[in-house]
Amino acid sequence: MVKKKPLQRQASPVPEDSNQLNAEAAHLVEALRQLMLKLYADHLSDDGKTVDYKAMRNSEAFESYCELAVLLQQVDLKSLTKEEKLAFFINVYNALVIHGQIQMGTPKNVWQRYKVSLSEVQPLIHFALNCGGRGCPPIKTYTPKDIDQQLRAAGEAFLAGKDGCFVNIEKKEIHLNQIFKWYKTDFGDTDEKVVQWVLDHMTESLKKKQMKEVLESSNCKIIFLPYDWSSNSLN
Structure with a gap:
């Protein structure tokens, strides 16, 4: 579910149609994933290794993503299954790294890059996370269904x-x-x-x-x- 509580002051206003997400975390996650797919299709290289940040910054899809992403701080992760959490954190990590590069610029050193931690060790997530460097695995989105198989395929490809x-x-x-x-x-x-x-x-x-x-x-x-x-x- 999406928690009903005030947003942090620095956050943008919640979109007026946010209730259309039926206050379900899974719906929000899927809506964000679909926007990410649109952004990746328009601004990601075919091999998933490079991003056209300049063009993405000026796109309507990125503006919609930013508005929807405000709701992430209200998501109750307890309502998600293990598979949904895994897909959620991977997709959000990759999306927020891109978001950060657009809004804050390229990190100046290793320590400014993001690090994510999940409750259970799943080595294959290392081949799904992209920290914004050219040495990182390709950027993709993941769905809860067959997430383990998707991660296995990502590892094999890497x-x-x-x-x-x-x-x-x-x-x-x-x-x-x-x-x-x-x-x-x-x-x-x-x-x-x-x-x-x-x-x-x-x-x-x-x-x-x-x-x-x-x-x-x-x-x-x-x-x-x-x-x-x-x-x-x-x-």
Whole structure:
């Protein structure tokens, strides 16, 4: 449900037609997701890696999104299922990062970027969250239905590309995205366990076969790739 209480003073007025959402959090979440889909379709690159912030800022869809987003502070998350919460937090995180870049500008350092925390550890969310950097996974929206399958697919797609991982078979090196170092405890408490997690979540491919061979060798070396913090702005 959407809580009936005053908005914070810095918030914009609630849209007059907000009652049409039937005071249901799930309805609000879906309405926001549909607006996000519109914004992404119009201003996101095909691979989901860059955003045309300038054009988005001047769009009517973004104005509508800002008005609707005011209601987020009134949402009662207890009324959402586990799957709805997962989709809600991922979608809102990605949307608010874009919102923040438009309203406040590009973050000047790593510490100015957002961090989200969910009640249960779900390693695959790291491949759904986009902090506004070019090294981040692509931006998408997620629905409660089959959310685990959607996250699995996002993880597989990220690991299939060079941003996620790659193998130097001659040097017996496995290169992993910095995400696996920052959130190592989510994937395993040793580098070897992290690589095993990666293998378990990759689709069958030549890269996966080579990674297995390197991991089984006696002098395997695991290297974490530099992260690209440059803005994912299209302009």
